[in-house]
Amino acid sequence: MRKYLAFFRLRFSMGLQYRAAALAGMSTQLVWGIMEILMFRAFYRADASAFPMSLEATSAYVWLQQAFLAFHAAMFMENEIFESISNGNIVYELCRPVNIYNMWFSRNLAKRVSSAALRCMPILLIAVFLPAPYGLMPPVSFPVFLLFLFSLLLWILVTVSFCMLIYMASFFTISHAGIRMAAFCAVDFFSGAVIPLPFFPDRIRQIFELLPFAAMQNVPLRIYSGDLSGSAMWQALFLQCFWFLIMAGTGRAINAIAMKKVTVQGG
Amino acid sequence: MKLYGKYFVMHLKSVMEYKTSFLLTCISQFFVSFNIFLGIYFMFQRFSKVEGFTYPEVLLSFGITLMEFTLAEAFARGFDTFGSIINHGEFDRILARPRGIILQVLGSRIEFTRIGRLLQAIVVFAYGLAVSDVRWTPWKVFSILLMLLGGTVVFSGLFLIYASVCFFTIEGLEFMNIFTDGAREYGKYPVSIYGKRVLQLCTFVVPYALIQYYPLLYLLDRGKPSYSLLPLAACLFIIPCLLLWRAGVRHYTSSGS
Numbered sequence: 001m002r003k004y005l006a007f008f009r010l011r012f013s014m015g016l017q018y019r020a021a022a023l024a025g026m027s028t029q030l031v032w033g034i035m036e037i038l039m040f041r042a043f044y045r046a047d048a049s050a051f052p053m054s055l056e057a058t059s060a061y062v063w064l065q066q067a068f069l070a071f072h073a074a075m076f077m078e079n080e081i082f083e084s085i086s087n088g089n090i091v092y093e094l095c096r097p098v099n100i101y102n103m104w105f106s107r108n109l110a111k112r113v114s115s116a117a118l119r120c121m122p123i124l125l126i127a128v129f130l131p132a133p134y135g136l137m138p139p140v141s142f143p144v145f146l147l148f149l150f151s152l153l154l155w156i157l158v159t160v161s162f163c164m165l166i167y168m169a170s171f172f173t174i175s176h177a178g179i180r181m182a183a184f185c186a187v188d189f190f191s192g193a194v195i196p197l198p199f200f201p202d203r204i205r206q207i208f209e210l211l212p213f214a215a216m217q218n219v220p221l222r223i224y225s226g227d228l229s230g231s232a233m234w235q236a237l238f239l240q241c242f243w244f245l246i247m248a249g250t251g252r253a254i255n256a257i258a259m260k261k262v263t264v265q266g267g
Numbered sequence: 268m269k270l271y272g273k274y275f276v277m278h279l280k281s282v283m284e285y286k287t288s289f290l291l292t293c294i295s296q297f298f299v300s301f302n303i304f305l306g307i308y309f310m311f312q313r314f315s316k317v318e319g320f321t322y323p324e325v326l327l328s329f330g331i332t333l334m335e336f337t338l339a340e341a342f343a344r345g346f347d348t349f350g351s352i353i354n355h356g357e358f359d360r361i362l363a364r365p366r367g368i369i370l371q372v373l374g375s376r377i378e379f380t381r382i383g384r385l386l387q388a389i390v391v392f393a394y395g396l397a398v399s400d401v402r403w404t405p406w407k408v409f410s411i412l413l414m415l416l417g418g419t420v421v422f423s424g425l426f427l428i429y430a431s432v433c434f435f436t437i438e439g440l441e442f443m444n445i446f447t448d449g450a451r452e453y454g455k456y457p458v459s460i461y462g463k464r465v466l467q468l469c470t471f472v473v474p475y476a477l478i479q480y481y482p483l484l485y486l487l488d489r490g491k492p493s494y495s496l497l498p499l500a501a502c503l504f505i506i507p508c509l510l511l512w513r514a515g516v517r518h519y520t521s522s523g524s
Contacts, residue, residue, distance in 0.1 A: 024441040042317050042318050
């Protein structure tokens with residue numbers, strides 16, 4: 001466990017070095033957030049009765065989404081890993097007395113957490129001070145806030161274990177671009193990054209909510225604003241745990257198989 | 268112009284060497300922006316109108332913006348990746364040749380793979396045209412062509428700014444993505460839905476509205492005929508971009524190796 005913590009710390013402090021990039025990213029995300037909210041406002045004005053969430057909850061959703069973008073972005077994967085698999089440098093990693101899965105998992109986790117840590121605070125601060133329906137509302141209550149934090153943690157665990165599955169798949173395919181692209185589109189669409197899941201027609205939404213993608217941003221961001229509460233919330237939290245365990249378990253199993261039959265491409 | 272034709276043929280030939288890879292990249296290009304379309308589709312399952320625009324009308328806006336952006340990206344891609352040209356010292360080589368600098372940078376990259384996205388934009392736009400009841404006149408067809416021209420020029424201008432900034436910072440600025448990727452993303456709806464302020468910004472600062480919102484009003488018989496000429500005014504945007512580029516070239520010191 002200690003060596004994986006060390007990997008985590010290493011990546012975390014590496015990630016904190018990119019402050020200028022974070023600043024540029026933050027300004028982009030602020031503009032993105034504003035445009036997104038203006039768009040929802042237009043639809044809200046067009047027909048408030050058809051709007052499935054309150055405008056406040058939608059704004060909170062958008063701001064949290066922008067603040068924790070690093071938890072979501074599926075393209076936020078380590079190219080080094082893909083390259084090491086395709087060019088054979090992976091042998092150096094295999095020589096180490098560590099479990100590849102655990103090592104990559106902690107590295108990826110650290111990269112995302114450090115990036116979010118740098119970016120989230122300024123965005124959240126600005127969002128809090130924006131006028132009422134467009135800013136970030138305070139959490140509904142303290143217990144709900146704690147549940148939000150818990151769900152946030154599950155979100156990143158689910159995302160990272162999903163990305164691990166893609167890394168694992170690239171052991172078998174050599175070319176990873178296709179899988180990556182497909183996964184990227186699927187995550188974006190089914191997790192509620194394009195439009196939040198409540199905006200889908202009910203029938204479709206009910207199916208989407210069972211998929212592993214819904215266990216990503218959909219749950220924490222809706223718990224925060226109280227849009228998801230009661231038994232539906234507990235079910236969603238349960239699904240988050242469930243998908244995390246399933247995907248992490250599968251990932252480790254594939255890892256074990258891959259380690260046995262991996263053929264290193266020459267050179 | 269003849270030289271550019273040569274560049275064009277050269278890139279086309281090199282792409283055709285790897286047909287499968289080309290095809291796959293085209294397909295993935297198609298799917299990336301397909302998500303945006305799905306987002307619009309499902310929003311209109313719930314709402315019938317936004318700021319007076321119906322679903323087919325929004326599709327027109329989405330289609331035309333995506334076409335404009337994609338054309339600019341396909342041809343001005345050299346400016347988009349200009350950071351690497353500077354980084355690798357290739358710009359010295361360009362300066363040494365007795366031909367136009369801009370022409371050479373333009374010719375350094377032509378992305379044929381954007382055809383996947385362009386195709387989607389055309390299909391969506393055609394569908395939008397078929398479903399919405401636009402009354403056709405020859406002038407309207409002409410105005411669509413003007414929109415494509417103006418849009419390609421405006422987005423190319425933005426890429427040019429992006430490249431000019433590289434002269435001063437060596438690297439490209441992620442910040443500039445707001446103006447290019449952001450416009451592609453949010454140009455899916457007519458600019459007016461984002462409110463008056465945004466419309467003003469998009470008219471007088473970066474003229475997105477001149478290549479999308481106003482001519483669209485004319486197409487839908489809601490605006491004055493003079494709106495159809497606004498894309499030409501938008502082309503003026505290229506002038507400050509070129510001035511910045513000039514300043515950049517003058518400022519250039521080789522990072523070479």
